[in-house]
Amino acid sequence: MNKNIPHTVCLTFDFDALCVWLNKSETASPAMLSRGEFGARVGIPRILALLKTYEIPATFFIPGHTAESFPHSVGAILAAGHEVGHHRYGHENPSYQSPAEERRSLERGLEVLERFTGHPPLGYRSPSWDYSAATLPLLVEYGFLYDSSLFADDYHPYHPRLGDQVSLGEPMQFGEEVDLWEFPVDFTLDDWPHFVFQFDPYRAGLSAPSKVLEVWQSGFNYMVEHEKWGVYTVTMHPQVIGRGHRIGVLDNFIQYVSSRSSARFARIGDVAKELSSD
Numbered sequence: 001m002n003k004n005i006p007h008t009v010c011l012t013f014d015f016d017a018l019c020v021w022l023n024k025s026e027t028a029s030p031a032m033l034s035r036g037e038f039g040a041r042v043g044i045p046r047i048l049a050l051l052k053t054y055e056i057p058a059t060f061f062i063p064g065h066t067a068e069s070f071p072h073s074v075g076a077i078l079a080a081g082h083e084v085g086h087h088r089y090g091h092e093n094p095s096y097q098s099p100a101e102e103r104r105s106l107e108r109g110l111e112v113l114e115r116f117t118g119h120p121p122l123g124y125r126s127p128s129w130d131y132s133a134a135t136l137p138l139l140v141e142y143g144f145l146y147d148s149s150l151f152a153d154d155y156h157p158y159h160p161r162l163g164d165q166v167s168l169g170e171p172m173q174f175g176e177e178v179d180l181w182e183f184p185v186d187f188t189l190d191d192w193p194h195f196v197f198q199f200d201p202y203r204a205g206l207s208a209p210s211k212v213l214e215v216w217q218s219g220f221n222y223m224v225e226h227e228k229w230g231v232y233t234v235t236m237h238p239q240v241i242g243r244g245h246r247i248g249v250l251d252n253f254i255q256y257v258s259s260r261s262s263a264r265f266a267r268i269g270d271v272a273k274e275l276s277s278d
Helices: 030-054 064-069 071-079 099-117 135-141 191-195 209-226 247-258 268-276
Strands: 007-014 059-062 083-086 165-167 170-173 230-236 263-265
Touching: 007 209, 007 247, 007 268, 030 071, 030 247, 059 064, 059 071, 064 071, 064 099, 071 083, 071 099, 083 099, 083 268, 099 135, 191 209, 191 230, 209 230, 209 247, 247 263
Parallel strands: 007 059, 007 230, 007 263, 059 083
Antiparallel strands: 165 170
């Protein structure tokens, strides 16, 4: 592993748009869907403008349904030089699908994204950060360079395993590592749990932006002060962080990271390539 990589912050955006609400209810109301439309109508332009101001590259994980619904938004993301990663076709949680359903969604999402980018995406992020037993084998089969859905580290990408045997009846039997990088995530570094209010299932959300900024800065500080190198992955959603009173959290966080000379911003795909080149 190339440990000459500096302290790195990867800003990532899950551009779920409408399909995140369609997965909560097949008969999602126009009001629910309008929350997703905000991400394309307002959130994406604000985010792209902010990233352009600071000349920061980022990674956008986009479901195929979003790409087909809002092609101009995806075109703007690509024109700005950002990375597009796979986020399934309709933001379906794979743990609720059969292996055949999961494969169809993965393949359909791949086909859509390749139409936009001209090549397969390097990376994948699972909706709801959840896996089925078939997920990792599919990612290996389709040759993804990296995933960003799991939680077994905080600052250091690692190789997930195939074939773990886990039960309460006996100690864990570890499987074999795969040739794919995992860029770990955490719900504290995701804007959705902090900010999103919803009725069913009930979630209060509505945190003060200052609280979220404090959490993100604290995690970054620990990496810089205690780790020789590391990758800090922050997850945001255009329909959430793009609100007027929240985009300032991202702006202030960017300024904070930029004030540390040892840190940089990078697309996840670029970091994965650097790790693989060692």
